[in-house]
Amino acid sequence: MTEYRVRTDLSGQLPTDPHVRVLDWAPGRPEATIQLGKQAGGRFLDGWRAPREALDLLLLGATAYCADKTALRTETADGWTRSLEVSIPVVDPKRWQDSGVGSVLNFLTGDRWTVNTYEEPLSPIKGLTRVPEDVTPVGPIDAVCLFSGGLDSLTGVIDLLEEDPDRRLCLVSHNEGGQASTAQEKLVRELKAHYGPDRFIAKQLFLRPAPENNLQQRPLPSPRENTTRARSLLFLTTALALAASVGPRTPLYIPENGFIGINVPLTRARSGSYSTRTTHPHFIKGLQEAIHQLGVSNPILNPYRLKTKGEILAETLNPDLLQRLAPYSVSCSHPEAARYVQKRQGNCGYCFPCLIRRASMAHVGWDTDPQSNYAWDALTGKELLDRSTARAADLRAVINGAFNDRPDRDILRNGPIPDGEHEAFIRVWREGLSELQDWLHNASDHTKARLERHGHI
Template sequence: MSSYRMRIALEQGDTGSQEVQLLDWRPGSSVSTVQVGKAGARFFEGWRPPREALDLALLGAAGYCADKVSLRRLTADRWTRELDIDLPVQDADQWAKADWSPVLSFLTGDRWRVTARTDEHDPLAMVPKVPATVTAVGEVDAVCLFSGGLDSLCGVVDLLEGNPAMRLCLLSHHEGGQASTAQEALLAELFEHYGHDRLVSRRLFLRPAPPNTAQARSLPSRRENTTRARSLLFLTTALALAASVGPDTPVFIPENGFIGINVPLTRARSGSYSTRTTHPHFIKILTEAAAHCGVNNPVLNPYRLTPKGQMLAETLNPDLLRRLAPLSVSCSHPEAARYVQREQGNCGYCFPCLIRRASMAHVGWDSADGYAWDALDGSDLLSRPTRRASDLRAVVNGVFADRPDRDVLRNGPIPDGEQRAFLRVWRAGLEELRSWLQGATGATAELIQGLQ
């Protein structure tokens, strides 16, 4: 088991075992092992959430950092880890009513234990320009997750176009790289189009801090690349932002329903190997646990029953979305191209990139331009024995196979009797992929022909 203890009162000293990793929370300081901001902690300037919502954000930060520094390849099955988090909260008795372990376990596929201890120290006491009392992040009506991907871009456009009076706070998380570049470019365009009176942007730079001599106990320097817990950080921070405005302020998490349900393409990809960021079961148990901790803001996915191509077809401003879509990055490996001296951005071969291209083909926007590899031809992927072609092979096998309806449950249970609705989303998403792949050439066409 890997054990982690988050500290917000560093002056109290460490009374734990040397085998326990310290997640020291001191935004903007070199003593912190949870790094918030590259040059300070401006993310928190000018607003303050209720303490119960701030405690949720601390859980998200602790879970994300523990996820990144715990290497899967060191476990017996090279995947499943045992992770223990000791978290400081204002009211441990209140937190005892919530069970966060199944929330994290379902999300990442590991075995988590989350325990809370009462610590009344202010987690933001040492952060400059933070109000002393609860203060709204701005005059906004909702918080919307904004990753810089095509789904989140579509979500912002539709929310603002659908309600001309709506004002949004856009939350982004990044650690630099292509995701940060896409966010900056799109935010500039959105502010230009909709104006600063309708949008507030908060961009969170948070990661396990690199080791330095000022830290009481540095975290390991190696990093895990299957960061499933990132969505917990994203959502708990969004809930803190929303709670600063009011208990009814919603959090929007725009993502197409096909990838939300994320039915494994093959049996080898079943279980936690398929991401569960917006799976309906995860959203349900997350919001239930948050409510037990005193945070009741709703979490809503406006596209939960909509495949990606249909999202684009029904957007409320197709001209704007089509113009900005090339600036978005929907990729799992946005920096992969730099290792072979190709243009970075959307790799073209990962599962999100394949869904992206199929959805854009659905509305006549697809092109191989802007992708480092062209999966629709596949000659540069399938002709070489590399892992880059694994998603393409899985998609071809999964899309052209005869899939039983029960497969829709393979990535987790579907709550509230909505199995038929999500089955329709899954089937529609498969059809979008199948229709796009019918236009395949080269090695991809040969792969498809071999299955028929």
């Protein structure tokens, strides 16, 4: 069991047990072990204020993310499942007792979470000079939309703005620097140039476990876990706080295709660690129920939950703009990987999200210049299938899994489908596999040879 205690009052006593890790929340201060903002006095919280219930949720997301990143899976018996206990200061601990947030986290990250709370009347943003004293909207907006800088979120923003010419959005991003940050900033500039500066505001959150310094009372251990399944909870709770600052019914949009949402394992061996649940309908439903219990009623909506990625692109409300901006988006699991072999950084081309991206682009005829848009070209298999490399693992799984005769019940391998929508998600899954198959039929060289060996072409 790895234990964490969150403090918003750094004048209090440290846990007597030296093995308890301390997550000190003190935005803009070097003593913090939860770093918010790249520099002292980070500006993400400036000018708006959410109700206390929503701020407590934001603190939960930050806690889960920092615990997730500082508890190594390699130190567990099975190399994956951790036992994590967190204690969080909130305004009303009784409300949290039956909220189910621990079960939501268990499903999301594949761990065993225990979420304890203790009463803290003072707000976690008490004393921040640029934060209003009363609840204050983040801006004159109608909805909040997650904006990762990926292709789905880009399409979602374009469609939401095109669908209603009067709709104004708050776009929420999270990053720790690198290619994701670059993509987000570039796309925001392009969208503002097209739609004008009044259609949306952009809030970019930089949050991570703080590097050790001599002002911290109990620094966090330095190794970092790279699976970070709890990142989506941080992303969602931050966006919910922004939405709640506007009003209890201000919606939060999470544009993500349904094929990757249910994320059916390509092979039996890829269940568990390979099968993320970032937007799985069971996770979203559980989170919505939990936040209602905790006093936050903003609806969480995914307009693409029953569409494939290719269908999203084909049905966009502004195909010309999307096609022009799509190359700037980054849908990659590890966009920095190419740096180590002196290739173009951005979309690697060999991870599962990149393969889904290319299949969807091919579906609408946009997969025309892979050499410029990807560090590795999966359709040729060069430097992937022509040698023994871990980089080819996702491509091999797609080749072996996309063409198999799979039973419908496989859609349940990554979690239950709520609300009687099994048939709808079976359709999404089958169509998503068809997009992969159609794209792979254009393979050449080593990739085509592997397909031929398995009797797929």
